[in-house]
Amino acid sequence: MLTMIEEFFQNVGALDAIKVTLLLAFSSTSIATILGVLFGLLLEKYHFPFKNLVIRINRTLMGVPPVVIGLVVYLLLMRRGPLGSFSLLFTIRGMIIAQVFIITPIISGTVYAYAAKFAPQVRNFAKTVGATPLQTELLVLKEMRSEIYFAIVSGFGRSISEVGAVMLVGGNIKGRTRTMTTAISLLKSQGIYSEGIMLGIILLIMAFIVQTIAEHFKKEDIYDENF
Amino acid sequence: MKKLFKALAVSLAILMVLGGCSSNQGGENNNTPVVEDKGVLLMATTTSTADTGLLDYLAPIFKQDTGYTLEWSAVGTGEAINMGKNGDVSVILVHAKASEEEFVNEGYGVERFEVMYNDYIVIGPKESVAYSNDIEATFKAVVDNELKWVNRGDNSGTDKKERQIWKALGIDPATNPNYVESGQGMGATINMADEQMALCLTDRGTYLKVKNDATLGIELEIICEKDDNLLNQYGVIAVSPDKYPDTDIEGANAFIEWICSEKIQALIGEFGVDKYGQPLFFPNAKK
Numbered sequence A: 001m002l003t004m005i006e007e008f009f010q011n012v013g014a015l016d017a018i019k020v021t022l023l024l025a026f027s028s029t030s031i032a033t034i035l036g037v038l039f040g041l042l043l044e045k046y047h048f049p050f051k052n053l054v055i056r057i058n059r060t061l062m063g064v065p066p067v068v069i070g071l072v073v074y075l076l077l078m079r080r081g082p083l084g085s086f087s088l089l090f091t092i093r094g095m096i097i098a099q100v101f102i103i104t105p106i107i108s109g110t111v112y113a114y115a116a117k118f119a120p121q122v123r124n125f126a127k128t129v130g131a132t133p134l135q136t137e138l139l140v141l142k143e144m145r146s147e148i149y150f151a152i153v154s155g156f157g158r159s160i161s162e163v164g165a166v167m168l169v170g171g172n173i174k175g176r177t178r179t180m181t182t183a184i185s186l187l188k189s190q191g192i193y194s195e196g197i198m199l200g201i202i203l204l205i206m207a208f209i210v211q212t213i214a215e216h217f218k219k220e221d222i223y224d225e226n227f
Numbered sequence B: 001m002k003k004l005f006k007a008l009a010v011s012l013a014i015l016m017v018l019g020g021c022s023s024n025q026g027g028e029n030n031n032t033p034v035v036e037d038k039g040v041l042l043m044a045t046t047t048s049t050a051d052t053g054l055l056d057y058l059a060p061i062f063k064q065d066t067g068y069t070l071e072w073s074a075v076g077t078g079e080a081i082n083m084g085k086n087g088d089v090s091v092i093l094v095h096a097k098a099s100e101e102e103f104v105n106e107g108y109g110v111e112r113f114e115v116m117y118n119d120y121i122v123i124g125p126k127e128s129v130a131y132s133n134d135i136e137a138t139f140k141a142v143v144d145n146e147l148k149w150v151n152r153g154d155n156s157g158t159d160k161k162e163r164q165i166w167k168a169l170g171i172d173p174a175t176n177p178n179y180v181e182s183g184q185g186m187g188a189t190i191n192m193a194d195e196q197m198a199l200c201l202t203d204r205g206t207y208l209k210v211k212n213d214a215t216l217g218i219e220l221e222i223i224c225e226k227d228d229n230l231l232n233q234y235g236v237i238a239v240s241p242d243k244y245p246d247t248d249i250e251g252a253n254a255f256i257e258w259i260c261s262e263k264i265q266a267l268i269g270e271f272g273v274d275k276y277g278q279p280l281f282f283p284n285a286k287k
Helices: A002-008 A014-045 A051-062 A066-077 A092-128 A133-143 A145-161 A164-170 A180-189 A193-225 B002-029 B047-051 B054-066 B077-085 B097-105 B135-144 B157-169 B186-196 B204-213 B249-259 B262-270
Strands: B039-046 B068-075 B091-094 B109-124 B149-151 B179-181 B200-203 B221-224 B231-239
Touching: A002 A014, A014 A051, A014 A092, A014 A133, A014 A145, A014 A180, A014 A193, A051 A092, A066 A092, A066 A164, A092 A133, A092 A145, A092 A164, A133 A145, A145 A180, A145 A193, A164 A180, A180 A193, B039 B047, B039 B077, B039 B249, B047 B054, B047 B068, B047 B204, B054 B068, B054 B249, B054 B262, B068 B077, B068 B249, B077 B091, B077 B097, B091 B097, B091 B249, B097 B109, B097 B231, B109 B186, B109 B204, B109 B249, B109 B262, B135 B157, B135 B221, B149 B186, B149 B200, B157 B200, B186 B200, B186 B204, B200 B204, B231 B249, B249 B262
Parallel strands: B039 B068, B039 B091, B149 B179
Antiparallel strands: B091 B231, B109 B200, B109 B221, B109 B231
16 A cells, blocks of 8 residues: 555655655744744833834744745854854755744734733733733633634644745655655655645645644634634 | 928938948958848757857857857757657757767758767776776776765766667676765766865866866876777757758758867867867867
């Protein structure tokens, strides 16, 4: 069965590409979630000079072309670059670094936007019931959980669909750093369209499943709130 | 109404005078005889002839000599031949002898003429393998020493050539743990090999161009060259008017005769020498 799938996709290494795509998306989204949620909440909580500028830069980075991040990370990681001695270019770890740069602003930007709207009310409420600062922040997080899920799903979606940075930093090496998107790109360059479309459909189904899971979380939330 | 006619007549007169002037000027300034404009000739060719700038260099001369404006679509060899089979172009300039002969035998092409060749080379880090003119010895050394090797793995002409050499040696290159497939074009693959300090098979033209144009340069050097097995012959074929009456057979024949002429063959041999220190293509049309 597995070999049949491999052969169907003209030996571009489709199964490995699916594995790499998932590994990459889970790793980079997890790291970006920790960094992004933390940064988004801190950005809302503290006031400092040029805060508006930082927010504007964050918003700009939410829509940054991945290929630009890819090029910058490539230059950092290349043999003659500042981090060249770590040999991270053309490895999954290198790709995770690039994607963390792409996804973190999406999560932090979304979290900040919601936090700016809801956190002050939650804090006021926490104050009136006499919560400690830590309890207050945990309550903010809890109240915002469906928005945070949404931010994480957006980041995950960006990760599996992104092609520019993973092509540059990963190098599309068969069985090692080839993702589903770069495999599609390779199939197209050989004029193998139908198999490319098939792989694209699998990618869409994956995105659909992720979206369904997210909606499920959201529904539970609404359900909870009704009580 | 009369006024309108008068205005029209005056404008016409001005136009005619202007037109006359400009064509007179052309006649006075050019010593070469003016060639009649014969329109556009469509050609399908491979990326190498376009990427190296050869066609940009030849097309204006072709226009001057014959009056045809050469326009081309640069694609992979397989796709270029398909464009000829579909009658989308009048002439093809490609490098895949077997497929070209099939194209002629099936009646799509009139006759195949050899134009020029370029060659494949193996590049790699200095002294990773002893320099040689024997491609099989180099390939064997790569596998025996498990050296890093980057293959394009994209079914391109270069990829096919490489696989053919491995096959002739009876070696499965994938047994080498340091063998990778980049799945990208030649330029990207050369850059990847340079980053990894690996070896790869490339055509000489792309290597010289990447080495010359890359911001940080390329450290890899030529490890193996000039084996007879590494020659890459280009052929030019006119699309048959029997299959496609609309095809511009006169233009195609003019192009073939022109590109095989002594003058243009000499120009092809000189192309790139000023910029890269060596020619990118070697003319070998039969006289």
